[in-house]
Amino acid sequence: MSDVGEVREAAARLVAAFSRHDVYAYFDSFAPSATFIFHNVGYVLQSRAEYEGLWGRWEADGFRVLSCTSLNGSVQMLGADVGVFHHSVRTTLADGDGTLETGERETIVFQKIDGIWLGVHEHLSVDPTF
Numbered sequence: 001m002s003d004v005g006e007v008r009e010a011a012a013r014l015v016a017a018f019s020r021h022d023v024y025a026y027f028d029s030f031a032p033s034a035t036f037i038f039h040n041v042g043y044v045l046q047s048r049a050e051y052e053g054l055w056g057r058w059e060a061d062g063f064r065v066l067s068c069t070s071l072n073g074s075v076q077m078l079g080a081d082v083g084v085f086h087h088s089v090r091t092t093l094a095d096g097d098g099t100l101e102t103g104e105r106e107t108i109v110f111q112k113i114d115g116i117w118l119g120v121h122e123h124l125s126v127d128p129t130f
Contacts, residue, residue, distance in 0.1 A: 004075045007083035007110050010117035011073060014108070015089070019068035027052055030119040031111065037123045039104075062096035081112040088127055103130020 001009075010029065017025035027048055036045035045051045055063075073087035086107040093100050109121040 003077055003080065003083060003112075006112075006117055007075045007077070007085055008073065010110055010119075011075075011085040011087070011108060012070070014119060015068055015070045018065055021065040023055065027055075030122075031113060034118070034120050034122065036121070039125050058095075062094065064094040066092040066094055066099065068092075083110045083117070084108075085110060088129075090130070103127040 014029035017029060030048045032048050034048050036051050045054065068089055068091040071088040073085060076084045078084060084107060089104050089106055091102045105125050105127045107123045108119045110117045111120045
């Protein structure tokens with residue numbers, strides 16, 4: 001399989017884990033040193049552990065992913081061991097107030113580490129077309 005195909009597969013596994021609220025598989029899709037920028041968080045998350053801690057606080061407030069659909073995915077390779085995946089996502093979430101559907105654009109930078117494609121950076125923004 002080509003590197004582009006492998007990055008697409010890694011992204012599909014990550015999105016599928018997120019969609020079914022499989023916390024372990026989702027976070028295992030990221031390197032421990034991964035960073036995260038989210039439009040709804042006012043600071044950069046500097047590690048997977050920091051994001052996991054925030055996720056746990058969200059869950060304590062009733063957060064749960066009910067579904068997530070990836071649309072219009074694309075991969076750009078940057079050498080042999082870095083791939084940039086971007087797509088639009090439509091997500092249905094539950095929180096303490098009920099359910100919410102969001103439309104966002106997401107970029108995930110993957111790096112091949114010890115033969116495995118892992119997310120090393122994620123950036124999420126509001127999709128203005130949603």
